[in-house]
Amino acid sequence: MNTKKPILVTGVAGFIGFHIAKRLLEMGMTVIGIDNLNDYYDPMLKVARLGILQDYETFRFTHGDLADLVSLEQLFYEHEFDYVVHLAAQVGVRYPIEAPVSYSKSNLVGMTHILECCRHHNTKHLLFASSSSVYGTSNTMPLAETAPTDEPVSLYAATKKANEVMAYSYSKLYQLPITGMRFFTVYGPWNRPDMALFKFVEAIDAEQEVTLYNYGKMMRDFTYIDDVVDVISSLMVNRLNTDKVVPFELYNIGSNNPQTLFDFISVIENTMGEKAKLNLHPIQAGDVQDRWADVTKLKSNGHPLPKTSLQEGIQSFVDWYHSYTHDA
Template sequence: MTILVTGAAGFIGYHLSQRLMEDGQQVIGIDNFNDYYDIQLKRDRMGRLHRHPLFTGMEADIARFDELDALFRDYKVKTVIHLAAQAGVRYSITNPFAYLESNLVGFGNVLEACRRHEIKHLLYASSSSVYGANVNMPFSVHDSVDHPVSLYAATKKANELMAHTYSHLYGLPTTGLRFFTVYGPWGRPDMAYFTFTRDIDNGVPIKVFNEGRMQRDFTYIDDIVEGIVRLHARPPQPDPHWNREQPDPGSSYAPYRVYNIGNNKPVALMTFIRTIEQMLGKEAKLEFMPMQPGDVEATFADIDELTRDVGFKPTTTIQEGIGQFVDWYRSYYTVRSSAEQLQL
C-alpha cells in the first residue's frame, strides 16, 4: 500500500512516517517547508526520513491543486493521512490568510484529489481546539463544537464539515483526528513546552499565561502515532443507528467519524513546568501573564470511542515524555551548534 502523508516534515508527520515504514508501508511524504517555525528543523526531520528505502519525499504545496492531483496520479496513492496545516492558535489572530489558504483551500484540494483518485481512506488532523467555549469536561466527540474561539479552531471545525460532505456525496471514508497538546522529541518550537525548555535552560524568564491556572491533556507523540496507525487500518463505516431527529456529531449515516486522541489525564500547567525543571536540573524564572485571546483554560479528552473501536489508550506519563524530550533537545541542539560553528 502506498500512503501519502502530507506535512511529513512536521512534528507528527515525521514520527508517523517513521512508524509506517517500520511497519513495512511505502510512504510518499510532502511538505511546503513554510517559515512559520525553524525550517532547518523541518529539513533535518525530512533528511532522516530520506534515509529509509520505503520513503519518497518532496516539496509540494497542498494549496496548488495541479501539483497535488499529479502526485496522486503518478504515485498511485491508496490512502491519505493529511497532517499539513497552518498551526497555532495565537498566530491565527495576526495572520488569518495563512489559515484560509492552507487549512481551507488546501484541505479542499486534498478532498477533491481523494475523490478523483478513489482513495480508500482519508485521515486528517483536526484539533482539540474545536471544543472552543465548551466547558463540559471531558470533551466528547458527541458534544456540539459550534463555538470556536480562534480562527485556527474554526478552520479545523470547517475541515470536519467539509469531510462529512465528501463522505456523504461520494462515499469517501474520512476520519477526523482531534489531537490534544502533542509533545515529544522533534517537536514544534512554537509550543509552550519547547519554549519553556529552551528558556529555562538558558536562564530566561518564561511567560506563564492565565497566572498559571491552566490545564492541558498533554499527549506524548508515540501515543498519538499509535492511535493514528490503528485508526488508519479501520476505515469508518456508516452508522446504521444514526438518528436524523437526534443527530450525533461524532458519527454519521455516511462513512465518517471523528476521534479524540488525548492522554485522558489533564495536567496542571505548573506541574508541567516543575517536571521540565526537574528534567533539566534548573529552576524556572516565572513571569505570570493574563489569559491570551483564543486560549482556553483547560482541555481533557474523552477517549471512550478510541478505546472501544481500536483497543488503545495512551500510557506515557509526563515524567517519561518530558524526560525523552529534554534528552532529545539537548542532544539535537548540541550537535547543531557544533555543526554551525564548523561552518563559520
C-alpha cells in the same frame, strides 16, 4: 496494513507528520511525503526531520504546496494512494491574529484539494488532523466527541471546524471513508519550537523567564507523540463500519490525564534539575481555560489508549533537546 501502494503523508516535515511517516517506513511501507517547508518556525528543524526520513529507501519527498491543485493531482495520478494521512496545515491559535490569510490558503484550500483528489482517485481511507481547539469555550470536562463545537475562539479553530464539516460533506456525498483526529496538546522529541514544552525547556536551559498565561492555572491534556502514532496507525488499518450510511468518524486523541501548567513546569524542573523563573500573565486572546479528552470512543472501538507518563515523555523530550541543540 493491506496495501502495496504508497501512502501519502502531507505535512511530512512537521512534528506529527514526521513521526507517523517514520513509523510507516519502519513497518515496511512506501511513503510519499509532501511539505512546503514554510518558515512559520525554523525550517532547519523540518530539514533535519526530513534528513532522517530520507535514510529510508522507501521514502520519497515532494516539495510542494497543497494550494497547487495541478501538482497535487499529478501526484495522485502517479501513485493512486489507498491511504492518505493529511496533516499539513498552518498551525497556532495566536498567529492568525497577525496573518489570517495564510490560514485560509493552507487549512481551507489545501483541505478542499485533498478531498477532491481522494474522491476522484478512489482513496480507501483519508485521515486528517483536526484539533481539540474546535471545542472552543466548552467547559464540560472531559470533552467527548459529541460536545458542542459551534463557538471557536480562534481562526485556527474555526478552520479546523470547517475541515470537519467539509470532510463530512464529502464522505456523505461520495461515500468516502474519512476519519478526523482531534489532537490534544501533542508533545515529544522533535516538537515544534512554538509549543509550550519546547519554549519552557529552552527558556530554563538559557536561564531566561518562562511566561505562563492565565497565571499557570490552565489545564491541558498533554499527549505523547508515540502514543499518538499508535492511535493513528490503528485508525488507518481498522476500516470504518461499512454498515453505516456515512463512513465518517471523529476521534479525540488525548491522554485523559489533565495537568495544570504549574504541574507541567514542575515536572520539567525536576527533569532538568533547574528551577524556572516564572513570569505570570493573564490569559491570551484565542486561549481557553481547560481542555482534556474523553477517550471512551477510542477505547470502545478497540484502539490503543495513550499510556506514556508525563515524566517519561518530558524526559524523552529533554534528552532529544540537548542532543539536537548540541549537534546544531
